[in-house]
Amino acid sequence: MNKRSKKVGNAVSEVLNNVTEMNNDKPETRAQAPVALNLTSFLSQPARVLATNSYLQRQEQRESNARSYPRRLPLALKRGQGIFVEDTEQQIFIDCLAAAGTLALGHSHPDVTAALIETVQSDVPMQTLDLMTPIKDEFMTQLLDLLPGNMADNARIQMCSPCGSDAVEAALKLAKIATGRRSILAFSGAYHGMTHGALAMMGNLGPKSALSMTGADVQIMPFPYAPRCPYGLGEAGIKASLYQLETMLTDPESGVAKPAAIIVEAVQGEAGALPADPTWLKGLRDITKRHGILLIIDEIQAGMGRTGKIFAFEHADIEPDVIVVSKALGGGQPLAAIIYHNDFDKWNPGAHAGTFRGNQLAMASGLVVMRHLAQEQLHLHAGAMGAKLKHDLEAIDSNVIGDVRGRGLMLGIEIVDPNGERDVLGNLPQDGQRAKEIQQAALRRGLIIELGGRFGSTIRMLPPLIIQSEEIDVVVAILTDAINSVA
Numbered sequence: 447m448n449k450r451s452k453k454v455g456n457a458v459s460e461v462l463n464n465v466t467e468m469n470n471d472k473p474e475t476r477a478q479a480p481v482a483l484n485l486t487s488f489l490s491q492p493a494r495v496l497a498t499n500s501y502l503q504r505q506e507q508r509e510s511n512a513r514s515y516p517r518r519l520p521l522a523l524k525r526g527q528g529i530f531v532e533d534t535e536q537q538i539f540i541d542c543l544a545a546a547g548t549l550a551l552g553h554s555h556p557d558v559t560a561a562l563i564e565t566v567q568s569d570v571p572m573q574t575l576d577l578m579t580p581i582k583d584e585f586m587t588q589l590l591d592l593l594p595g596n597m598a599d600n601a602r603i604q605m606c607s608p609c610g611s612d613a614v615e616a617a618l619k620l621a622k623i624a625t626g627r628r629s630i631l632a633f634s635g636a637y638h639g640m641t642h643g644a645l646a647m648m649g650n651l652g653p654k655s656a657l658s659m660t661g662a663d664v665q666i667m668p669f670p671y672a673p674r675c676p677y678g679l680g681e682a683g684i685k686a687s688l689y690q691l692e693t694m695l696t697d698p699e700s701g702v703a704k705p706a707a708i709i710v711e712a713v714q715g716e717a718g719a720l721p722a723d724p725t726w727l728k729g730l731r732d733i734t735k736r737h738g739i740l741l742i743i744d745e746i747q748a749g750m751g752r753t754g755k756i757f758a759f760e761h762a763d764i765e766p767d768v769i770v771v772s773k774a775l776g777g778g779q780p781l782a783a784i785i786y787h788n789d790f791d792k793w794n795p796g797a798h799a800g801t802f803r804g805n806q807l808a809m810a811s812g813l814v815v816m817r818h819l820a821q822e823q824l825h826l827h828a829g830a831m832g833a834k835l836k837h838d839l840e841a842i843d844s845n846v847i848g849d850v851r852g853r854g855l856m857l858g859i860e861i862v863d864p865n866g867e868r869d870v871l872g873n874l875p876q877d878g879q880r881a882k883e884i885q886q887a888a889l890r891r892g893l894i895i896e897l898g899g900r901f902g903s904t905i906r907m908l909p910p911l912i913i914q915s916e917e918i919d920v921v922v923a924i925l926t927d928a929i930n931s932v933a
């Protein structure tokens with residue numbers, strides 16, 4: 447434990463000590479009066495009880511077997527403010543999941559709430575397909591203004607059905623139509639969504655194996671994250687990857703047709719917060735340009751300020767052909783879009799559509815997020831808080847932590863088996879079971895975190911971008927305690 451987390455650890459030690467003692471508390475005995483959801487009320491609570499209740503029982507009876515988060519986070523949520531949520535048992539949690547990074551301004555941000563109320567009361571049509579409205583006009587102006595350099599001068603926007611997967615589908619269709627080619631190149635570990643086209647590009651075989659989907663028009667290449675380099679080369683794997691790609695595209699017997707597009711996340715989210723090396727992204731940009739292949743950057747999770755820049759590709763100082771955005775874009779309401787270079791605007795009217803692409807409430811709340819980025823530089827705050835969080839996580843003294851990685855407030859802590867055998871790069875085996883135990887230990891201490899990465903071995907940190915320094919101290923103290931409790 448580093449000095450800082452030790453200090454905070456002392457401050458919250460009473461709470462943490464209570465965790466085990468109070469585990470058998472009956473939910474009915476807890477105070478019922480609503481309290482402000484803040485650090486003081488959070489720290490004043492005893493250990494969280496992860497017992498089932500009538501909400502969770504009904505959920506289990508009624509909801510699809512495909513449900514996933516409730517299996518690991520058995521919570522019925524009632525209220526949220528800032529980084530905090532409260533469940534139906536009046537238990538307060540710090541939310542470092544924030545709807546998979548969607549809630550950039552946290553829960554119930556007053557500016558978002560005000561914008562939503564004002565929009566509802568203005569009698570604006572709630573849904574307008576792709577007809578114009580003043581809110582949409584302002585939304586698009588602000589979105590274009592967020593683009594780096596002169597990108598806005600040549601950019602087009604397609605609003606999509608309001609989920610990231612649909613925007614990914616739109617990007618694929620755009621690329622195929624613009625180039626007349628049919629295949630797409632994606633990377634191991636990639637997550638681009640759950641619709642059929644997006645799923646075909648997923649690295650994880652789990653969700654697609656039941657569909658016999660090998661993705662005939664999709665080629666998957668290794669994603670060269672150096673510490674876990676798929677080529678076994680470490681840093682040298684970055685160059686090897688680019689060389690392999692160039693060879694594949696120029697060798698007449700490579701067996702791989704030239705793709706319409708290459709799609710990549712500038713920080714792979716579900717893979718466990720793996721940042722793409724900036725020189726590699728630059729190399730990808732160079733190769734795609736030379737070969738007339740569209741470069742699609744999926745910014746659905748990493749975009750809108752999360753990594754310390756407004757768009758994560760800005761860390762590599764490149765300009766992609768297509769940007770896919772969703773999650774934080776709608777300020778907590780569903781919204782998705784692609785932004786692309788005018789040169790590729792070759793599809794016909796109606797080539798992509800979607801009933802809910804004119805979601806006015808989402809545009810109004812999304813505007814609030816974008817204003818916080820443009821006017822208050824929220825991405826810089828995210829960058830500073832992310833640097834502090836990463837520094838403090840790196841200082842946790844534990845032999846089960848193999849790697850702390852990511853950018854800004856999109857971080858991953860890889861959990862390893864300290865008794866396992868090291869691989870050729872010196873890495874210990876990833877330990878998904880231990881990560882799961884840490885997740886549960888953290889939840890009992892009031893911290894909501896999700897797992898990702900290979901075998902679910904990476905603890906993922908995706909807190910709202912408005913998180914403050916003293917809140918990070920508490921997060922790190924709890925996590926340290928949770929890790930030590932299972933190590």
Ligand SMILES: Cc1ncc(COP(=O)(O)O)c(C=O)c1O
Pocket residue numbers: 546608609610611612614637638639640711715716744745746747748772773
């Ligand atoms: C990088 C990335 N792409 C695409 C998606 C799919 O978005 P949605 O779940 O809204 O369809 C996600 C969702 O987590 C994502 O993280």
